[in-house]
Amino acid sequence: xxxxxxxxxxxxxxxxxxxxxxxxxxxxxxxxxxxxxxxxxxxxxxxxxxxxxxxxxxxxxxxxxxxxxxxxxxxxxxxxxxxxxxxxxxxxxxxxxxxxxxxxxxxxxxxxxxxxxxxxxxxxxxxxxxxxxxxxxxxxxxxxxxxxxxxxxxxxxxxxxxxxxxxxxxxxxxxxxxxxxxxxxxxxxxxxxxxxxxxxxxxxxxxxxxxxxxxxxxxxxxxxxxxxxxxxxxxxxxxxxxxxxxxxxxxxxxxxxxxxxxxxxxxxxxxxxxxxxxxxxxxxxxxxxxxxxxxxxxxxxxxxxxxxxxxxxxxxxxxxxxxxxxxxxxxxxxxx
Amino acid sequence: xxxxxxxxxxxxxxxxxxxxxxxxxxxxxxxxxxxxxxxxxxxxxxxxxxxxxxxxxxxxxxxxxxxxxxxxxxxxxxxxxxxxxxxxxxxxxxxxxxxxxxxxxxxxxxxxxxxxxxxxxxxxxxxxxxxxxxxxxxxxxxxxxxxxxxxxxxxxxxxxxxxxxxxxxxxxxxxxxxxxxxxxxxxxxxxxxxxxxxxxxxxxxxxxxxxxxxxxxxxxxxxxxxxxxxxxxxxxxxxxxxxxxxxxxxxxxxxxxxxxxxxxxxxxxxxxxxxxxxxxxxxxxxxxxxxxxxxxxxxxxxxxxxxxxxxxxxxxxxxxxxxxxxxxxxxxxxxxxxxxxxxxxxxxxxxxxxxxxxxxxxxxxxxxxxxxxxxxxxxxxxxxxxxxxxxxxxxxxxxxxxxxxxxxxxxxxxxxxx
Numbered sequence: 001x002x003x004x005x006x007x008x009x010x011x012x013x014x015x016x017x018x019x020x021x022x023x024x025x026x027x028x029x030x031x032x033x034x035x036x037x038x039x040x041x042x043x044x045x046x047x048x049x050x051x052x053x054x055x056x057x058x059x060x061x062x063x064x065x066x067x068x069x070x071x072x073x074x075x076x077x078x079x080x081x082x083x084x085x086x087x088x089x090x091x092x093x094x095x096x097x098x099x100x101x102x103x104x105x106x107x108x109x110x111x112x113x114x115x116x117x118x119x120x121x122x123x124x125x126x127x128x129x130x131x132x133x134x135x136x137x138x139x140x141x142x143x144x145x146x147x148x149x150x151x152x153x154x155x156x157x158x159x160x161x162x163x164x165x166x167x168x169x170x171x172x173x174x175x176x177x178x179x180x181x182x183x184x185x186x187x188x189x190x191x192x193x194x195x196x197x198x199x200x201x202x203x204x205x206x207x208x209x210x211x212x213x214x215x216x217x218x219x220x221x222x223x224x225x226x227x228x229x230x231x232x233x234x235x236x237x238x239x240x241x242x243x244x245x246x247x248x249x250x251x252x253x254x255x256x257x258x259x260x261x262x263x264x265x266x267x268x269x270x271x272x273x274x275x276x277x278x279x280x281x282x283x284x285x286x287x288x289x290x291x292x293x294x295x296x297x298x299x300x301x302x303x304x305x306x307x308x309x310x311x312x313x314x315x316x317x318x319x320x321x322x323x324x325x326x327x328x329x330x331x332x333x334x335x336x
Numbered sequence: 337x338x339x340x341x342x343x344x345x346x347x348x349x350x351x352x353x354x355x356x357x358x359x360x361x362x363x364x365x366x367x368x369x370x371x372x373x374x375x376x377x378x379x380x381x382x383x384x385x386x387x388x389x390x391x392x393x394x395x396x397x398x399x400x401x402x403x404x405x406x407x408x409x410x411x412x413x414x415x416x417x418x419x420x421x422x423x424x425x426x427x428x429x430x431x432x433x434x435x436x437x438x439x440x441x442x443x444x445x446x447x448x449x450x451x452x453x454x455x456x457x458x459x460x461x462x463x464x465x466x467x468x469x470x471x472x473x474x475x476x477x478x479x480x481x482x483x484x485x486x487x488x489x490x491x492x493x494x495x496x497x498x499x500x501x502x503x504x505x506x507x508x509x510x511x512x513x514x515x516x517x518x519x520x521x522x523x524x525x526x527x528x529x530x531x532x533x534x535x536x537x538x539x540x541x542x543x544x545x546x547x548x549x550x551x552x553x554x555x556x557x558x559x560x561x562x563x564x565x566x567x568x569x570x571x572x573x574x575x576x577x578x579x580x581x582x583x584x585x586x587x588x589x590x591x592x593x594x595x596x597x598x599x600x601x602x603x604x605x606x607x608x609x610x611x612x613x614x615x616x617x618x619x620x621x622x623x624x625x626x627x628x629x630x631x632x633x634x635x636x637x638x639x640x641x642x643x644x645x646x647x648x649x650x651x652x653x654x655x656x657x658x659x660x661x662x663x664x665x666x667x668x669x670x671x672x673x674x675x676x677x678x679x680x681x682x683x684x685x686x687x688x689x690x691x692x693x694x695x696x697x698x699x700x701x702x703x704x705x706x707x708x709x710x711x712x713x714x715x716x717x718x719x720x721x722x723x724x725x726x727x728x729x730x731x732x733x734x735x736x737x738x739x740x741x742x743x744x745x746x747x748x749x750x751x752x753x754x
Binding site: 177 | 350352353356357362363364365366367369370682685686689690693694696698
């Protein structure tokens, strides 16, 4: 069989459209490149000087009425600078209905991570969350909107990939794509189980980084953005926290971990369509939420406490947790 | 009747896994798996942690056989023509069924039946029709054809007559009774439902429960194990006299009707162990094969009083016609019928997208495949029905029977008995 890679087949792109970050992994002529932008924005009062400065620095922005909307990686720095809260075009893994500009913002952010010259004949697979475990909510609008935006950007071969499954495609080739993939993102934790690449179970939980940030900010009186920075820059699990913010972050991290482990057990027990695995399964953790030191051990302990009905052979972190979903989407695109 | 389709064996999966391990390139390995096992339903649904009980020696025997028999070149071929079937995705597991009520017959006369929960069934208009006999399909494996034949009803479809009636006031009683009588005579003549509940809450048996009635025509439903087509045969039809799509005040249904319906549903669920999720409205099951759209009939498309009759809100169930057979829906239906039915449609759409993703296909390709499968199943079903009738099925002896129509002219979908 000839390997249908990007060689001679144009560009193949895996796209992780997450609540917190948008990551694109592109393969062209056998070479891979990764681009990533924060999926967030802040609005600033418009002035000609501000607009000129942003343009000069090549910082992505939009002008809307009397405001300049700064998006992507620079928005975090500016939010901290101006003491403002970051806003997100997505919430809980899907387009944020409370942000009227969400479609335009996503379009602009996607434009920054996708190379405009690569649209002709390109194949794009983008990640979508799984339905929530409780069965509520709908993904139709979110997925259809992303398809439309990518179509508007010139991509005609566009498809969706379940986020948890993408993690499996990225991280579990050694187990024949059999195992459990978990992506702990900004808005959701996505969980999937696959058997020989076949998704047999997938669900999402509305507890991610934003859940931790918002609740920790609520109990400490800090700005959410400050809590987020504290979490990303210095938080780690060691059971001995120096300040109240770190302690609050740990509390809500534990809540998230226990929810994921408990929900996985519940989903496994409730599912009637699981295969005989015949062996213990690897479990891989990815996403920005797994980055704090000690997360893997904490998760492994929680998993042991809930007693899953399947045996887990190992709990490991993805090689590049922030890129695993996009890498898996790329693998999905390449393997079609 | 075809027996249950053989479950894909563990040997086959073990062999495929072994083949995949021979492929060193991860992307090639993924492609091999997705194009071969990727879309097959491989496992029985009754075991998860049975790995230790596996007969490992069979795997070794097979692997050894494969080594001898299979040329290495062929092992790398990812284009296997096996038919793909959908997967049951998580997050969609059926909720635990609520307890089936215990109701029993207390007294029976030629005129009426009395039940332990207060239900009284009037028999004046009772009639026979074609005996119930239907086939079920294994959920997600409909393309394999029917797997079982049954005679007991599997569910209930709720209708409204959508007929004109008088205002529900004491001084209108004679008129209400007169209209109700005409309606009963009409639905009896058409064998339109199994039960009709009139404006005063009286429960009239029309077609016997053992027989099919002309109430649902082209229709689709599925529970957590089985898929049902053409529910005239498999589901009981209960209709409430009045309009389900009322003005702002809501459906034109009386409290007496709701109370009677609650009692009747409890009795039927008790008698046939009917799952709560198989008690649904006509709008939820009705389809139009001529344009492949769901919601051909839209009585009780919204505001059916599920809670008041002791059932869960089944409007929240994904519409099986969308994700099992690729039906679409007219967006104007959503506007017209409101949020409750809309949710089932969009969840059905979501399920279809998941299915397409799990099959590695586009939604449109998946939908087209499912729609073609539906048409094929309908044609096969028609052939079987006609063969059965041609062979002198028992219904021929029922005087005046109006056997439910066997429709396959997709351009001319007509039903009797709204």
